[in-house]
Every structure is written in structure tokens, then in C-alpha cells.
Amino acid sequence: MFPQKKQGNIHVISVKNAIESFLREGKVPNEMPTAIKTAEYIIAKYPDITKVISKFEFPNPDAHSDLVLYLSNGDKIKVNLYKVTGRGSIQPKNVGAKSFISKYFFDANLQEKFNMLYDKDYDQYLSELFEYKSGYPIIDINKEELRKIFPINQFDDDINEIRQRFLYSLRENCFSLFQDFCNNYPLLIENGFKTMLMIDDYNIITRIFAKNKITVEEFNPKDALSFKDIKLFKTGNNTLSILCGSISLNLRFKFESGPLSSVKLAIGYRYIRDINKYEEVFHFRNFRTLKMANDILRHMTYVKKENKSNAIGKCNEAFVYLQLLEEFPNTIQDDPEYCLRLLESYAPYVSPEELHNLKLSSVPAVEQIKNIIKTKYPNFMLESVQLVPESYVNDKLDTADLQLNLRYHNTRVTEKLSLKAISKDKKLTLKNPGIGTILGENFFNISKLYNLELNKTVELLKGKFIQNECTHMESLENVSYVLGKLLQSATQEQLRHGIDNIFGKPLVIITVYNDIKAYTHERIPVTGEITVIAQSPSNTQTTLTWENGKYSLSLRVKFSKGQSHGWSSLKLAAEQKIQ
DNA sequence: CTCGTGGGATAGGTGGACAC
DNA sequence: GTGTCCACCTATCCCACGAG
Numbered sequence: 001m002f003p004q005k006k007q008g009n010i011h012v013i014s015v016k017n018a019i020e021s022f023l024r025e026g027k028v029p030n031e032m033p034t035a036i037k038t039a040e041y042i043i044a045k046y047p048d049i050t051k052v053i054s055k056f057e058f059p060n061p062d063a064h065s066d067l068v069l070y071l072s073n074g075d076k077i078k079v080n081l082y083k084v085t086g087r088g089s090i091q092p093k094n095v096g097a098k099s100f101i102s103k104y105f106f107d108a109n110l111q112e113k114f115n116m117l118y119d120k121d122y123d124q125y126l127s128e129l130f131e132y133k134s135g136y137p138i139i140d141i142n143k144e145e146l147r148k149i150f151p152i153n154q155f156d157d158d159i160n161e162i163r164q165r166f167l168y169s170l171r172e173n174c175f176s177l178f179q180d181f182c183n184n185y186p187l188l189i190e191n192g193f194k195t196m197l198m199i200d201d202y203n204i205i206t207r208i209f210a211k212n213k214i215t216v217e218e219f220n221p222k223d224a225l226s227f228k229d230i231k232l233f234k235t236g237n238n239t240l241s242i243l244c245g246s247i248s249l250n251l252r253f254k255f256e257s258g259p260l261s262s263v264k265l266a267i268g269y270r271y272i273r274d275i276n277k278y279e280e281v282f283h284f285r286n287f288r289t290l291k292m293a294n295d296i297l298r299h300m301t302y303v304k305k306e307n308k309s310n311a312i313g314k315c316n317e318a319f320v321y322l323q324l325l326e327e328f329p330n331t332i333q334d335d336p337e338y339c340l341r342l343l344e345s346y347a348p349y350v351s352p353e354e355l356h357n358l359k360l361s362s363v364p365a366v367e368q369i370k371n372i373i374k375t376k377y378p379n380f381m382l383e384s385v386q387l388v389p390e391s392y393v394n395d396k397l398d399t400a401d402l403q404l405n406l407r408y409h410n411t412r413v414t415e416k417l418s419l420k421a422i423s424k425d426k427k428l429t430l431k432n433p434g435i436g437t438i439l440g441e442n443f444f445n446i447s448k449l450y451n452l453e454l455n456k457t458v459e460l461l462k463g464k465f466i467q468n469e470c471t472h473m474e475s476l477e478n479v480s481y482v483l484g485k486l487l488q489s490a491t492q493e494q495l496r497h498g499i500d501n502i503f504g505k506p507l508v509i510i511t512v513y514n515d516i517k518a519y520t521h522e523r524i525p526v527t528g529e530i531t532v533i534a535q536s537p538s539n540t541q542t543t544l545t546w547e548n549g550k551y552s553l554s555l556r557v558k559f560s561k562g563q564s565h566g567w568s569s570l571k572l573a574a575e576q577k578i579q
Numbered sequence: 580c581t582c583g584t585g586g587g588a589t590a591g592g593t594g595g596a597c598a599c
Numbered sequence: 600g601t602g603t604c605c606a607c608c609t610a611t612c613c614c615a616c617g618a619g
Contacts (some may be wrong), residue, residue: 006594008607060596062605084608087586096604103604143602236589257592262603266590 009056011083011206012066015039016054019067023049034083034214038206041216042079048072065201080203082219089268090205090219093196097170097253097263105192107185110177117173118263125166129259132158143260153258167238167253168389170263174240174251175232179405179412182230189230193242193249196267197221221247221269232412233384233405234334241270282332286325289336293322296343297355303348311349312358316421316511317401318342319362320369321387327366332384339387357513358421365419365511365518369404372507372520373415377408388416418504421511431502435479435557435570439486444498450486457482458570465567472563477539479570480557484534484542495530499544499553502574526551552576 014035021029022039029036043049050072055064065078082090095104097118102111126146130138133150146152155163182189194200203219231243239252250268255261305311321339325331347355373380386403400416407413433443435458439451461475470478487495508521530546537543537554545552554575561568 006607009594011607062596066606082607088609089587091607094605094607099604239589252589254590254592256603264604268589270588 008081008083011035011038012054012081013056015042015081016052016067019043019049019052023052034206034208037214037216038081038083038204041204042069046071046077069202078201080198080201082203082205083208084205085208087207089270091266091268092198092203092219093267095196095265095267097265100251100265104195105181105188107181107188110181114173114177117177118170121166121169121173122263125162128162128165129159132162147260152260155259159259163255163259164237167263170253171234171238171240174253175234176414178232178240178242179414182232183411186230189242190244193225193244196249197247197269199225231383233332234386236335239268283329285336286329286331286333289333289340290322290325292340293318293343296340297347300344300348302350302352304351305349308349311346312354312421312423312513313419314342314346315350315355315358316362316365316513317387317419318346319359320365320419320509320511321385321402323362323366324369324382324385327370328382328385331382334384334386338389342387354423354513357516358511360516361421361511361513361518364516365509368509368518368520369417372522373404373406376415377406377413379408381407383407383412415507418508419511420508421513423514424512430553430574430576431504432571432573433502434560435572438483438498438555438572443501444487444490444494446486446490446494450489454479454482454486462567472559473540476557476559476570477535480540480542481535483555483557484532487542487544488532488534490532492530495532495544496526499526499530499546502553524551 011034014031015038018029018031018035018039019042021027021031022043029039031039046069048071049069051070053068053070055061055066058064066081067079069077069079071077080092084090098115099111101114102108123140126141126143127138129152130141130146130150133152152159178189199220199222205217205219207215207217209215225245225247229244233241233243235241235250238254239250242249242251248270250270252266252268254264254266256264318339325333350358382404384405386405388400388403401419402417404415404417405412406415436451436455438444439446439454457479461470461478464470465472465475490498503523507523510519510521512518526546528547530544533543533545535542538556540558541554541556543552543554556573556575557570558573559565559568560571
């Protein structure tokens with residue numbers, strides 16, 4: 001079997017030879033049947049060829065089209081040749097990740113933006129590889145260094161996970177950049193689209209089937225194009241799709257070969273003869289997801305588990321997602337599998353009646369989502385939805401669970417939502433930061449000295465506790481006292497920063513599943529003077545209030561495990577009353 | 580009702596040129 | 600000499616469908 005590239009090159013030379021001997025000698029040439037059929041096809045279309053040259057007559061063949069036909073009327077026709085087995089689709093181009101935007105979409109600026117994000121993700125990728133191989137973390141390592149220490153040549157299961165995270169993140173970055181790009185420069189999108197699909201060239205696909213059956217066809221998506229409407233959506237883990245008219249261009253991020261090879265994009269396309277049918281495809285897919293979700297729920301058996309709170313959260317995500325599909329049957333699912341996997345893994349740990357309540361509650365939850373979006377963007381269209389896998393998110397403060405990609409007039413916007421489920425109407429836990437991080441840069445960002453003081457207090461108490469010199473409760477109260485004192489000496493800016501980050505970025509939809517109710521909690525920027533009330537409302541809590549007590553947030557110090565475990569690490573419950 | 584098969588969708592992989 | 604980019608094609612999984 002010939003390696004792929006050689007096979008393509010031989011095809012080009014054979015076709016050229018076949019055309020020449022048809023022209024010169026007027027008889028069937030001594031070439032492969034695929035080349036003869038292809039030559040016949042080309043000559044039938046262009047009977048008056050005077051000369052044909054191939055790309056191998058140039059010093060850099062890859063920069064030229066496979067063949068150039070010279071016609072007797074002086075025209076020059078550029079030809080691209082493809083030979084594939086069976087019905088497979090061709091891959092028109094294959095471009096480098098760090099140059100495709102500037103080269104094909106003519107936006108050097110955007111390329112630079114993308115590359116910055118790329119570099120950040122790539123650093124993360126390399127350090128994850130290093131940690132996997134060595135067992136300990138590293139801050140900064142480049143590819144050469146890593147290659148010297150660990151010449152990693154192949155993907156294995158663990159590296160695949162790291163790779164998927166990386167490629168996923170590239171795709172996400174690309175998607176959000178391209179959303180703005182589509183809004184602002186649709187013409188550039190159009191250009192890139194045309195070059196990538198070679199619509200100004202004469203493209204010939206030769207197919208070879210079983211029993212040496214050969215067909216020849218043209219690839220010319222020109223008629224399918226209409227740039228009046230560009231749709232942007234994601235496919236699977238690492239593909240970005242741009243739909244124009246009835247043809248979609250797929251940009252798939254992938255590695256050249258091994259884990260330390262370069263990253264490129266494989267270009268693909270999908271030709272849709274009937275655009276209405278295309279929507280039906282998504283409609284049908286959504287219908288199937290809903291059906292499969294029901295099947296999963298019907299066939300599973302309840303497994304009692306001590307701590308089901310994680311499972312409840314995941315099931316809530318899945319149900320809200322499914323309810324969205326129910327109400328927006330034409331929307332595009334970026335990943336139809338993820339939601340089903342969530343249900344499969346977590347639904348068994350939730351009791352049947354709680355599951356039932358969660359499901360019923362997804363209706364008011366979606367009602368809330370619709371309301372909040374409607375007030376922001378009247379007449380919106382939900383183009384695609386996505387449940388965000390949490391391990392894939394780089395920004396630890398970005399706790400969005402659900403991403404909605406909307407179309408508002410002719411603008412594409414993304415709204416991120418965080419979904420929370422609680423059994424009864426009560427206090428809501430926003431986050432659970434560790435005691436070691438609460439004063440760090442992710443939250444209040446107070447000086448290292450203060451952080452040290454807090455940690456020292458914790459260490460001291462841990463020692464005392466182990467010596468039986470103080471109780472659980474006393475430890476908590478003590479830490480809370482110190483935390484309160486430290487926060488009281490923080491600046492307003494630091495307090496604001498901390499509260500902002502505890503609230504997080506997105507909108508929160510709170511489902512009170514035992515009451516079949518849902519609330520929207522939109523984050524309002526913190527304004528006015530923030531007051532720190534130490535040891536309130538109890539000795540283990542510190543409360544921050546602002547706007548004369550209209551809003552408040554309390555930080556409760558607690559152990560990460562139960563009392564039966566003795567001393568366990570300390571964390572905070574950042575809690576807020578629901579209004 | 581089972582089993583093979585064709586097609587769609589996705590993923591994987593290689594050779595060559597060139598810039599640094 | 601290595602990384603990057605470009606061109607090109609195969610492999611595999613999944614599923615509907617029809618023959619036996």
C-alpha cells in the first residue's frame with residue numbers, strides 16, 4: 001500500500017500522462033484505469049487542450065494546483081485532483097493552527113489574539129504532560145525541554161485526556177473569536193470560506209469502489225453558497241463549523257502526529273442538498289437524545305449513596321438541558337452524548353422521587369432562562385446549546401455549566417449560565433473556597449502576610465486539636481475570628497474583588513426542586529460601601545454587607561469532612577440568602 | 580431475527596518543502 | 600536539524616437497512 005501522499009502524487013502524474021497521450025496519440029494510454037477515466041472526464045469537459053503541466057514542474061510543487069490546462073482560446077484552468085476509495089469525502093486543505101486566520105481569513109490581528117490564547121493553553125498542555133510523566137507539577141516548561149526529558153511519541157489513554165482538554169479549549173477560543181469575527185467582518189469569512197473550499201478551481205474527485213468500479217465527479221460547491229446568513233456552531237470535541245448557504249465548512253483541530261508534533265486544522269465540508277432537511281437532521285437528533293434520556297431513566301436502578309449532592313447537581317444540569325431541547329427542538333447540540341453520560345453516571349444515585357421533582361423543576365428553570373434572555377435580547381434565536389464539562393474549563397472562576405449561543409438580530413452572542421439545585425428554599429452556597437485560597441489572588445487578594453497569618457492560625461489550631469486542647473467548634477470559631485479581623489482591615493477594592501469572584505461571572509438559575517420552583521439570580525455589580533461584620537450571624541461566620549444591608553454574603557468556616565474524620569482541611573461556605 | 584454491508588461521521592496518520 | 604505548514608488519504612465506529 002502506498003503512503004497517502006505518494007498515492008496522490010502518482011495520481012497527478014498518471015492523469016497528466018494520460019491526458020497527454022490522448023492528445024498526442026489519440027489512443028488509450030498505458031496508465032492506471034483511474035487515471036484514464038479521469039483523463040477522459042477532463043477531456044470531455046475541455047476538448048481543446050493544447051498543453052498540460054503538473055505541479056511537479058515547479059520548484060515548490062505544494063504551492064501550485066495539481067494541473068494547469070492550457071486551452072486553445074488562451075484560457076488557463078487550474079485543476080485539483082483527488083483520488084479516494086469509496087464514498088469518503090475529500091479533505092480540501094490542511095492548514096497550520098498558528099497561521100490559518102491570517103492566511104485564509106486575512107486578519108492578522110485576530111490571528112495574534114488566537115495565538116495568545118493558544119500559547120496559554122499550550123503551556124498548560126505541556127505542564128500537564130510533564131506532571132503525568134514525572135508525577136510532580138512544574139510551572140514553566142517548553143517543548144524542547146520536555147522532549148529532552150520525556151521523548152513522548154505516542155498518545156495513550158491518559159495523554160488522550162490531556163490532549164482532548166487542549167484541543168477542546170482551542171476550539172472554544174476559536175469559536176468565541178469567530179463569533180465576533182462573523183458579526184464584524186462577514187466578508188472576510190466569505191473569502192476564507194471560498195479559498196478553503198477552492199471554489200474558483202476545477203476540482204475532480206476520482207472514486208474507486210470494490211470490483212474496480214470507478215467514478216469521476218466534480219467538486220464544485222459554488223451553487224450551494226450564499227453568504228446572506230452565516231451560522232456558527234460546534235461539532236463534537238474539537239471541530240468548529242461554519243454554515244453558509246447549504247454547505248458547511250468544518251475546521252477540525254488536531255495534532256500532526258504524536259503528542260509533541262505541531263497542531264493543525266483539517267478542513268472538511270458537508271454539502272447539504274436541502275437546507276430544510278439539514279434542520280430536520282438536528283431536530284431528529286434532539287428528538288433522539290430526549291428518547292435516549294428517557295430510556296436511561298427507565299432502565300436504571302436506584303443505588304443509595306451517602307453523599308448525593310454532586311449527583312443532584314449533575315442531574316439538574318442534564319434535565320435543564322433536556323428541557324431546553326424540548327422547547328427549542330431545532331437548536332444545535334454541540335455534543336449530544338455528554339448529557340446522556342451525565343444521566344447514566346449520576347441519575348442512579350438520586351432517589352426516584354427526587355429525580356422526578358428535578359425533572360418537573362426543569363420546566364420553571366427553563367422558564368426563568370427564557371425570561372432573562374428575552375429581557376436582554378427580545379426575539380432571540382437559540383442557535384446552539386452546550387453543557388460545559390467542568391474539567392475542561394481553564395478559568396477556575398468561570399463556573400458556568402450551560403452555554404447558550406444566541407442570535408439576536410444579526411449578531412451572535414454567548415450567554416453563560418450557572419445551574420444550581422437545592423432541595424428547599426434556604427441559603428444558597430455559592431462556592432466552597434479552601435481556607436488557604438480565600439485571601440489569595442483568586443478571591444480577596446490581600447497581602448501574602450495576612451494569608452500567612454491565617455494559615456499560621458490554622459496550623460496552630462490543628463496542633464492544639466490533635467493534642468485534644470480544643471474542640472472542633474472552638475477551632476472553627478477561632479479561625480473565623482481571625483478571618484473576620486483580617487477582612488476588616490482589607491481595602492474596599494479588595495473586598496469588592498473578593499465578592500465579585502465569589503459570585504462568579506455567569507447568571508445563576510437556582511432550582512428549588514422539592515418545591516418545583518426556580519429563581520434567577522443575576523449578579524449585580526457590588527456598589528457602595530462594604531461592611532465586614534465579624535462573627536456574625538454566628539461565631540463561625542463572617543458577613544459582608546453592602547448597600548445598607550440590602551445585600552449580604554456570609555463566609556462560614558467549616559471542615560471539609562465530617563467530625564468523625566478528626567481534623568480535616570478547612571474550607572469556607574460562601575452563602576447567600578435568597579431574596 | 581440475525582447478520583452482513585454500505586454509508587455517514589469522526590479520528591488518525593504520512594511525505595515533502597521551507598524558514599529559522 | 601527541528602518545527603511548521605501543506606497536501607493527501609485511510610481507518611474505524613456506528614447505525615439503518617435489506618437479504619437470508
